[in-house]
Amino acid sequence: MNTSQTTMVTGGAGYIGSHITHELLKNGHQVVVFDNLSSGQRRLIPDGAYFTKGDVRDQTHLENVLKINRCTAVIHCAGLISVSESVNAPQKYYEHNVVGTAALLRAMQRHDIDRFIFSSSAAVYGNTEMELISENAPLKPSSPYAENKRDAERLIRHASRWGLASISLRYFNAAGADPAGRTGECHQPETHLIPLLIRKACAPDTEPFSVFGDDYPTDDGTCVRDYVHVSDLARAHVLALESLIRTPRSDVYNLGTGRGWSVREVIDTVIALTGRQLDTVVRPRRPGDPASLVADPTRAEIELQWTARASIEDIIRSAWRWEQKQHRYPAKRQIH
Ligand code: UFG
Numbered sequence: 001m002n003t004s005q006t007t008m009v010t011g012g013a014g015y016i017g018s019h020i021t022h023e024l025l026k027n028g029h030q031v032v033v034f035d036n037l038s039s040g041q042r043r044l045i046p047d048g049a050y051f052t053k054g055d056v057r058d059q060t061h062l063e064n065v066l067k068i069n070r071c072t073a074v075i076h077c078a079g080l081i082s083v084s085e086s087v088n089a090p091q092k093y094y095e096h097n098v099v100g101t102a103a104l105l106r107a108m109q110r111h112d113i114d115r116f117i118f119s120s121s122a123a124v125y126g127n128t129e130m131e132l133i134s135e136n137a138p139l140k141p142s143s144p145y146a147e148n149k150r151d152a153e154r155l156i157r158h159a160s161r162w163g164l165a166s167i168s169l170r171y172f173n174a175a176g177a178d179p180a181g182r183t184g185e186c187h188q189p190e191t192h193l194i195p196l197l198i199r200k201a202c203a204p205d206t207e208p209f210s211v212f213g214d215d216y217p218t219d220d221g222t223c224v225r226d227y228v229h230v231s232d233l234a235r236a237h238v239l240a241l242e243s244l245i246r247t248p249r250s251d252v253y254n255l256g257t258g259r260g261w262s263v264r265e266v267i268d269t270v271i272a273l274t275g276r277q278l279d280t281v282v283r284p285r286r287p288g289d290p291a292s293l294v295a296d297p298t299r300a301e302i303e304l305q306w307t308a309r310a311s312i313e314d315i316i317r318s319a320w321r322w323e324q325k326q327h328r329y330p331a332k333r334q335i336h
Contacts, residue, residue, distance in 0.1 A: 006030040007241065008071045010056050010104065011078030012049065013040025016119065016174055018183040019234035020075060021049050027238050032069045034062070035078065044183045056100035062107035073115035073245070075237055076104060079148070082191055083123065083288045086145035097148035098155070105159050114248070116156060116166040117240050122226070122256065122293045124150045124170060132296035135170070135252050143288030157250055165248035167240045172226035172256030172295045174233055176315035177322035184322030185230075193266060194227065194316065198323045201276040209278050211263055213285035216292075222263035224292040226256035229310030229318070239304045256295025257308040266312070273316050 007024055011017040012033030017040065024031050031049040034056070045051050050069065054061045056078045065071075079097045080086065086093040101118075108116065125133050126140035141147045153168045160166065175194045177184030185195050200209050214221035236255050261269075271278055300306045310318075 006032060006069050006071045007073045007075060008032045008034055008066060008069070009075045009077060010034045011040060013037060013042060013045050014077060015185045015187065016230055016233060017077035018044040018046070019178060019230045020077065020237045022046050022178065022182060023234040023238050025049065032065060032071060034065055039187060041186065046182070056104050057095065059103040059107050062104055063110055066107055066111050066113060071113055073117070073241055074104065074108060074113060075117040075241065076101065077119040079119070081145070083143045083145045084191065084286055086143050086148070087287045090144035093144045093148055097145070098151045101152040102155055105155060105164070108164070109159070109162050114163050114165055115241065115244050116164055117237055117244070118152065118156055118166060118168040120153055120168040120170045120252070121146065121149045122170050122172045122254065122295065124153070125290070125293060127290045132258060132294055133254065134296040135254055135299055142290055145288070153252065160250040165244050166250050167244055168252045169236060169240060170252065170254050171233055172228050172254070172293060174230050175227045176229040176231065176310060176318040178231060179318055181321060181325055185319065186326065193263060194319050195323065197267060197270045197278065198316070198319050200278055201270055201274040202323055202327065204276060208281040209267070210283045211280050212283055212289065214282045218262055218292055220262050220264045223289055224260040224262050224294060226258070226260050226294040227266070227312055227315055228256050228308050229315050232308040232310055236300065236304065236306045239306050243304055253300040253304060254295040254297050255300060256297050258295055258297050260292060260294035261312055269312055270316055273313060274320060
């Protein structure tokens with residue numbers, strides 16, 4: 001392979017990482033996917049990318065792969081992602097998400113690779129009074145997962161001392177699937193709102209859909225989130241990497257739409273688009289869930305020239321098409 005400009009994508013076989021890999025290839029970048037396939041899937045890696053199975057906690061392996069492929073940048077998406085699981089397994093989360101990031105940074109330092117994009121999360125803000133959250137809002141993580149992201153961001157910032165240029169991208173709620181149907185969400189187990197709703201709509205059963213809490217301080221009492229299409233997120237990574245190559249610095253950006261949707265509103269939109277009825281039941285709050293997380297995306301708009309283009313309807317439609325493709329449900333139904 002031509003290795004003049006090669007980016008390693010850790011977690012590149014995962015949901016967001018595979019979308020980023022497609023976008024990098026589309027924009028002429030060479031890509032090495034480094035993924036332990038614990039939750040990622042090989043079939044989601046685009047043909048044009050080189051693949052190595054490996055774990056980010058293994059510094060020696062990372063160094064070998066970075067060196068052999070003459071990588072010039074890293075986009076770090078690998079990590080454990082369930083807020084609720086992290087509450088029960090904080091040590092495991094720390095090892096994967098913080099220790100893994102530290103090993104990757106050490107490997108990069110050893111080989112003078114000084115461009116780094118990090119998959120961070122809006123979860124770092126935790127419970128906040130702010131209606132729209134800007135990057136300088138206080139960080140008040142409300143779960144071990146969120147603490148991991150804050151701690152990893154800190155390690156990354158400290159690495160500027162040896163010359164690392166970095167951008168941490170704080171994703172709000174990634175959702176939807178590649179419009180071309182090449183990749184999409186398939187977590188095992190699935191815990192996210194939109195894919196779970198889509199599955200319920202595709203294959204209704206007698207169990208009502210669980211709404212985790214309706215006594216939050218929001219308009220209808222359910223949690224509010226800013227859902228951003230995964231392809232929009234992927235595009236932001238390429239813009240961030242290109243910006244970092246032009247202007248080395250240590251920076252952080254929110255990636256969201258600036259519009260929040262409550263759990264009830266998302267349910268109503270899925271019902272409206274699919275024409276399927278969904279019964280719901282209110283269950284207790286899920287530990288670690290903040291009431292509302294909605295981005296102020298102004299900074300990314302101005303400095304990265306990035307704006308989320310997809311609507312909540314686009315997100316749900318693309319997630320529906322992906323789910324249909326995965327399971328080939330007998331009562332196949334098109335939504336427009
Ligand atoms: N929810 C339900 N029922 C379900 C599943 C989810 O009511 O069956 C609710 C949750 O309680 C939450 C909302 O839907 O209020 C969204 O939950 P998700 O699990 O889809 O997403 P989270 O907001 O918990 O977390 C996601 C990512 C995190 C990221 C965060 C940033 O998984 O990595 O968005 O906003 F940090």
